[in-house]
Amino acid sequence: MALGLPLRLPFHLPFRLTARFTVILSLVLALLLALGGATLAVQYRQAVIAAKKDELRHLELGLLASLHTLMNTGKAGLIQDWLGEVRSHQGLTRVTILGRDGEPAFRDLDTLRRVNDYLDQRSFQRAPRPQAAPPPLAQPRFRQALAGDRTTQVDWASDRMVRLLPLKQAPSCRGCHGYTDAETLGVLRLSSTLSEARDRVHGAYLESAGFAALVVLLTGLAAFLLVRREILHPLHRIMTNARRWRDGDLDARVPDRPADEIGTLGRILNDMAARLERQLHETRNLIAQSRTGMVVIDAEGTILFANPAAARLMNRPRAQLTGSQLGVPLVDGQKTEIQIRRGNGESGVAELSVHTTEWDGQPAHLVTFHDVTERQQAEADARHRALHDALTGLPNRVRFHDLLERAIRRAAAQGNRLAVLFIDLDRFKEVNDTLGHAAGDELLRAVTRRLREAVRDTDVVARMSGDEFTILLDGIGDRDKALDVAEKVRRHLAEPAELSSQTLTPVATIGVSLFPEDGEDADTLLMRADTAMYHAKEAGRNCAHAFAADQGEAASRRFRLEKALQRAQANDEFRVFYQPQVGLPGGERKGLEALLRWEDPVDGLVSPADFIPLLEETGMIHEVGEWVFRRAAADLRQWREAGQAVDRVWVNVSARQLAADDLVARLDRLIREDDLAPEHIGIELTESGVAGDIAHSVAVLNSLRQRGFQIAMDDFGTGYSALTFLRQLPIDEVKIDRAFVQGITENREDRNLIRAIIAMAHGLGLPVLAEGVETADQAELLAAEGCDAAQGFYYARPGPADEPARLRPGAGPRPSGTQQEQ
């Protein structure tokens, strides 16, 4: 029934409840009235009968008395009175006297009149006494009545009431009928109508029943109005509000009411609506303010909803989006990317994901997307930065390596050759040092331009590090062609370049290697081009050299060793050992020389002579050398914390390190970041290391001394050893090479040489330290010659930093074993 009626019919629901309530109330009232009526009807009937009975009782007493008198006296005249009395009772319809046999003796008033006539003629007293026994009584009811139990029969339907009264022999007439006193002579039957008794009672009852009905109806009405006011109306108000909530108006509120159940219900619903409104508001805000575009589409790809971000991302008004076709998103896995037209009209990239959902009860897709244009751009930039040099924009070492490997694979597949050019700018460091980094950068950019100009567009030009460039020549004919290109590049570079402040002529040395002749992988080709470049440098700068076969053997061995060294560096296999230096002749500890060792996990300690030159050649010396400094600084700190005063730690710096542009910068960084204390650090340099570029060396050494480092000339006597050279250099100490020390006890010339060196150094104000002292005799002799300090197995072998005995201050000279090598 509820389904059949449209819900939008106003007042439908309240009427239904009211109607139901009315019906129920009416039914209850009707039932009450019916019950009352029924009760009343029964009582009414009883009352009518009782009234009639009362009336008849009064009548019958008189009747009986007069009839008895009549019968017993036989006075016929009295019957007139009796009849008159009977007639005055209009309610009596019939008066019958029945004999013992049940047959009417006197049927009605007429008959009675005849009885009277009869009695007039013949007195009862004269009536013959019957001889035989009286006949038996007839009907049971009759018998009952005659037995003295007066009964009343009420026939409601025919509106009749009948009473039976026994007629007995009066004492005065004893014996005149032949009956005993107790025996009944006959029965008087009185038939009476109930109508006038009914009329009488009816009036009274009608009055009280009407009153009762009125009371019941008024009570029902009052109950109805009360329910309507207290329940139905408040419910209706709640319902009206609920309907507004349903239709989206969450502002609607149920009017306040006392805190009864309905009032509480209203308040709960109000709270609920307020909460819903808040949540809806928040959710709407989230969706509206979200930077993520949200679009709901149906199964055909039509947009059902779009948030402001979606409109912004797709550069269209929201209203226009709704209803238009987005298309069904084909999402591979979780996400996909699409191109969008962004707010500024430019094309952008959005990352899109799709979730199955429902909209208005229909299956739909929620498509969320956000703009990843900037992020992708940033990622692309980062990728580019990672693979390119920031200054020149050229591919960097990593990128070049990658490109070279690809080119090698291609060339191998096609049977082509390719060449790698390794280009090193000569004296670039001087530009940086004298003209400043800005000029250096400018020069590098100019070089970059020229390198690009000198080769084909398809050739790759890359910057490996500071002043090192590489070029990949794909599909080059042979070694001569490659050298031609190298020469062309060199010449093209060597034109004067107009920089903003200066005109400079970049000069380069170039090494060339060829695939497949010189190597079949990128590392080998690069290394061999580098080797060729190095040889070209040694042969005199500003030239191009191809890798030569005789360099190849060594290169291949070196290559393996180099790999091993890289592994050693990565696996932390390098160690720093310390060897004390003592003063002569007293033997007090003066300082420690830090010595680099390589502890190969398989071969054990590797001779420094075997790997240090290669560290220099490969350039790894820069990083490893820096690591030695850092280690020394850390050990120094530790010793000091342990209370051991160590005057100075001497660290070896190689020719390559010295020649690099960044030695001072590296040390400055160590001073800054690793608490390297220059006043406790000495730097040992070899003659050959310093000799390469005297002007540069002097500049660097001066910078180092300014920072507080002491400088020692290591292996003195093995290299150039020119006096003027020694004078030019800003150094603090001279270390005599072990070769001179070994022979002094046997060889007179050596002793003379040592004496001369010491004298010369002292003449320049420089103290002298002798290396490789192995015996007491040597120590004694050196002291005698005025040597200031010594170092060697005689005093102590080099050992790890954590052997405290070796480092104990004042650990004097002690005999050592017979080991002849260090």
Added chain:
Amino acid sequence: MGKYALKLYVTGHTPRSQQAIDNLRGILEAEFADRYELEIIDVLDKPQLAEDEKILATPTLIKELPPPLRRVIGDLSDRDQVLLGLDLRTVGEGQPDTSDGGSHHD
């Protein structure tokens, strides 16, 4: 015999656009050989066309024939998804045959 008429909207000559075009051509060649017509529209070149079609994002692929009209977006990398999305269900049938085209003819 049913013809397949498709329009692909892309933005510019980017690798992403090219990828979508390649993906789609691959699918169409494999499934419908020479029974399709593909029009590629660069929304940067022909903004009015894109506007008329109300292209909101690219790549958008519209199948005009056979009916019903279908529109999908994405990089078109998943063959099954593309065919399903375009309501061209030859998936799993081994080879598309002419009766398939004919069934779309009405």
